[in-house]
Amino acid sequence: MRKYGRNKVLVREIGEFGLLGRISGMLAEHAAGVVRGIGDDVAVLDASGPEYLLATCDIQVEGVHFTRDTITPYQLGRKAAAINVSDIAAMGGDPRWALVSLAIPGSTEVGYVEELYRGMREQAALAGASIAGGNLSRMESLIVVDFTLLGLVAPERLTLRSTARAGDAILLTGSPGESRAGLELILRPDLAVSPSSRQKLLERHLCPQPRLAEGQLLARSGQVTSMIDVSDGVIGDLCHICKSSGKGAEIEAASLPVSPAICEAAQGAGADWMEWVLSGGEDYELMFTSSPDAVLGLKKMLLDKTGTSCVQIGRITGETGEVWVRLADGKRIAPSVKGWDHFG
Incomplete structure (x- = not known):
């Protein structure tokens, strides 16, 4: 196995949240315009407007999150959009725009992709959001759907996970x-x-x-x-x-x-x-x-x-x-x- 740097710890040894902690420590803690970065449901960004910009993404990987024989492409599309809307909901925000990156085998039926996007489009529309663009790439055998959602929230309505009080x-x-x-x-x-x-x-x-x-x-x-x-x-x-x-x-x-x-x-x-x-x-x-x-x-x-x-x-x-x-x-x-x- 090829080694990278001096850190020989394996990802499975520290787990998802241990890895997130290490990644967070490598990134700028107080980058310009970042109100809230890693550590909440979404990133909160100050784009100098009257509202904060909210940004979140989630990935659906075949064999990890779903299998093609247990979920229809339409259901998968609905779910991919819904879980991102849920993140925006937890911050008290309004979903607005989505970007979708899709990696698929060339053997995938076009109808499958159309049904996937129909599901994403309809679920996003229920939340008042629209799919504005994205990216396509080829995979050898698996399907990967990466859904990014942007939203807005008034600063006084922003609700974080980090502000609970003893006695609440x-x-x-x-x-x-x-x-x-x-x-x-x-x-x-x-x-x-x-x-x-x-x-x-x-x-x-x-x-x-x-x-x-x-x-x-x-x-x-x-x-x-x-x-x-x-x-x-x-x-x-x-x-x-x-x-x-x-x-x-x-x-x-x-x-x-x-x-x-x-x-x-x-x-x-x-x-x-x-x-x-x-x-x-x-x-x-x-x-x-x-x-x-x-x-x-x-x-x-x-x-x-x-x-x-x-x-x-x-x-x-x-x-x-x-x-x-x-x-x-x-x-x-x-x-x-x-x-x-x-x-x-």
Whole structure:
């Protein structure tokens, strides 16, 4: 194996977030116009206009994120766009323009590419964004879709993950874990679940819908102290909030939102539903913090104006970096799972 420089550490030995830390350390910390760089859902840039420019990108790699026999090109296109819209939503922003880089084998049917772009175009349009350009390249056998999304946000509405306060309530929209349950149904198609649960869970995994209106509404409220979208799992993304904010957290297991469909799938799979809820990932719900006094008003506002429910699942503590789960019997445990890591 060829060696590069004096650092012989392998990527898999330090993991995704260890590698991000090293990359971040190599880049300019206070580059001109960079309000927020590596370390949040999107980069926040000051382009000297009345609003900040938001920039995010995400990649879908065949064999890592999807396989062609389990997702249609239209669904893949929808998902590629949706997960980027979710990042913009977590900052309270408005998606505007997208760029797509696509690497494909020459043997790919043109119809596949057209369906992929139809999915991306339609999902972007739902968020008020359009695809403005991109790039094409050839791959030998795999498909790679890299989606970049730009948006805008008023400085006073910008919501970061790094500003949680000790004593804040932790709130969570929707039903995390459903995407993980949907993945289980893809991996085990013979799993016995009701047709309605199967359809719901598969849609949640294959065609996630970002909480854009919810994120914008929460940002406008002025009562949210930090926010993140749940892509790496509840525990993983709560750890991101805590690390960025220099705080800790405690989750109440009895308060976690659990849908009947998750319970049904977990029971059929012989799995622990709590593990799916806490570490499943790819749900693209919103997790946010606020003063305990604001909780009831925020819950009512979201339900009344978007139809989306949210629940308080715990609180932010002053125990820097410590994330705990309190069980129904009062016992406090350290979670055994930390969320998704590409190299973990």
